[in-house]
Amino acid sequence: MKKVIVLSPAHPLRGGIAASSERLAKEMLSMGYEVVIYSFSLQYPGFLFPGKTQFSDAPAPKDLLIKTRLNSVNPFNWIKTGFEILAERPDHIVVRFWMPFMGPSLGTALRMVRWFSKKTCTITALTDNIVPHEKRFGDRFLSQYFVNACDDFVVMSRSVGIEIRSFLPVYKQSMPKIVRFAPHPIYDIYGDPISNQQARQLLHIPNNVPLVLFFGFIRAYKGLDLLLEALAQTPDVHALIAGECYEDWIPYQDLIAQYGLGPRVHLFTDFIADDRVKAFFCAADLVVQPYKTATQSGISQIAWHFEKPMVVTRVGGLGEIVSDGISGYVVDPNPEAIAVAISDFFQNDRGEGLKQGVISEKGRFSWERLVKTLLGE
Secondary structure (H helix, E strand, O other), X not given: OOEEEEEOOOOOEOOHHHHHXXXXXXXXXXXXXXXXXXXXXXXXXXXXXXXXXXXXXXXXXOOOOEEEEEEOOOHHHHHHHHHHHHHOOOOEEEEEEOOHHXXXXXXXXXXXXXXXXXXXXXXXXXXXXXXXXOOOOOHHHHHHHHHOXXXXXXXXXXHHHHHHHOOOOHHHHOOOOOEEEOOOOOOOOOOOOXXXXXXXXXXXXXXXXXXXXXEOOEOHHHOHHHHHHHHOOOOOOEEEEEOOEOOOOHHHHHHHHHOOOHHHEEEEOOOOOHHHHHHHHHHOOEEEEOOOOOOOOHHHHHHHHOOOXXXXXOOOOHHHHOOEOOOEEEEOOOXXXXXXXXXXXXXXXXXXXHHHHHHHHHHHOOHHHHHHHHHXX
């Protein structure tokens, strides 16, 4: 039996990376692999984390072996963790990479395995981002340190693949299999859908209003301001905004006041626990991702699961996920274009037609495909 180490955030850490890595590990187990997850004992120092808590109060997944080991700021721990992973004698390591800050800890632990395993273990990076949305001094150096510790890479957005190749030496840039693509699988971990009426009752949303959803952590690059400005151009449309704000909320509140959107904007700006996710997606008619920059987005993959049409902006890999006019809209990242798409959806009653497009296309996004791409099967 092939043994795989997944080096990634996992329970009790919360968030999309942790949730998707746990789902990935479960798929590997179902396909017959032995899997151990090595997670972080310290992911972010408190002063670097913009939210209220890094930890989930949900119970641990019963069927996964999760070892909380890696401390992102302790170099001695990086070496120790690397040797502990080496002692597992894995055939393959799948490591998640999403921001340069993690480059030193992940890169050092992986080097311990590479140097002392005599290259009997393949190290594959499942790379969510290589160049961050919010750039800082030293990012490229930290990412380069990580890249140099890996054998190959799998990306869920072709734009990330292009960026990774810029970190590789010239002779590797032309090797077709060193960077492989698999679309982000559907997030099917949030339970079965409930009725639109039931979901709105849970959230105290009126049944008879057209409703769009903005979901996930609120950061500047995600373009909530664009959606609020688009709402000013789409009278009668309501917005459900669900997610913890990781920056100053006042500019968004000012836009809501400026355009008189208060009665039409329903705010849930605390962290959304997993058991509440379905209510937000099932309450909405349309999911809007008005991102200013992006690679891929797990929010789209939740929308696929709940069979909700989407409006996404033409940035990064978002346009690879949604088929314009079939499963949703792909528009330029400006309020006017977003408003036109929202208006077309509701005024021309596109809901059922686009939902059928979502249903017909969702089979493209499977966890089995991602596992086979990662492990070279």
